[in-house]
Amino acid sequence: MKILITGGAGFIGSNLCDRLINNNSSSGSNHEIFVIDDLSTGSIENIEHLKNNKNFHYYIDSITNKSLMRELIDKCDVIYHLAAAVGVKLIMERPVHTIETNIYGTELIFQCAAQKGKRTIIASTSEVYGKTRRFLLQKMMI
Numbered sequence: 001m002k003i004l005i006t007g008g009a010g011f012i013g014s015n016l017c018d019r020l021i022n023n024n025s026s027s028g029s030n031h032e033i034f035v036i037d038d039l040s041t042g043s044i045e046n047i048e049h050l051k052n053n054k055n056f057h058y059y060i061d062s063i064t065n066k067s068l069m070r071e072l073i074d075k076c077d078v079i080y081h082l083a084a085a086v087g088v089k090l091i092m093e094r095p096v097h098t099i100e101t102n103i104y105g106t107e108l109i110f111q112c113a114a115q116k117g118k119r120t121i122i123a124s125t126s127e128v129y130g131k132t133r134r135f136l137l138q139k140m141m142i
């Protein structure tokens with residue numbers, strides 16, 4: 001299966017790349033992984049060890065690059081959409097960039113994926129967990 005991982009050089013994305021590539025040898029499956037990442041919060045070091053793997057391809061670019069996203073989504077069977085502007089500091093300091101990445105970028109991916117009928121998995125945000133457990137319990141007791 002051809003799998004596109006946006007944000008594949010990030011924390012979750014790079015671990016997913018490792019898992020899928022390792023599955024190739026352990027289960028005999030033959031996944032081909034395509035990563036797109038602009039390295040804004042991710043790191044090339046996270047995928048350095050995969051660069052020479054024949055089943056691994058990566059593009060240092062933004063998910064807002066419409067023509068590239070169209071091409072990659074067309075090529076792949078499944079999309080894991082993990083690219084996002086994350087972190088309170090970055091979001092507070094770069095609100096327009098955040099909107100462009102998280103809203104426009106995601107909309108673009110869904111549009112291309114819907115046109116081509118490609119299944120897309122998107123991550124939620126850790127913000128859904130709310131504040132610390134202690135804070136939550138305090139709130140619930142009020």
Ligand SMILES: NC(=O)c1ccc[n+]([C@@H]2O[C@H](COP(=O)([O-])OP(=O)(O)OC[C@H]3O[C@@H](n4cnc5c(N)ncnc54)[C@H](O)[C@@H]3O)[C@@H](O)[C@H]2O)c1
Nearest residue numbers: 007010011012037038039040041042062063083084123126
């Ligand atoms: N880490 C957690 O605990 C957690 C929990 C729940 C959900 N999530 C969600 O999972 C996703 C990935 O989180 P993460 O922890 O791996 O963060 P991360 O910052 O390590 O990964 C995000 C990746 O997206 C890339 N990126 C950002 N903007 C981009 C753009 N315009 N084009 C291409 N690539 C871009 C970054 O360079 C980075 O590699 C996010 O949507 C996050 O909200 C994370």
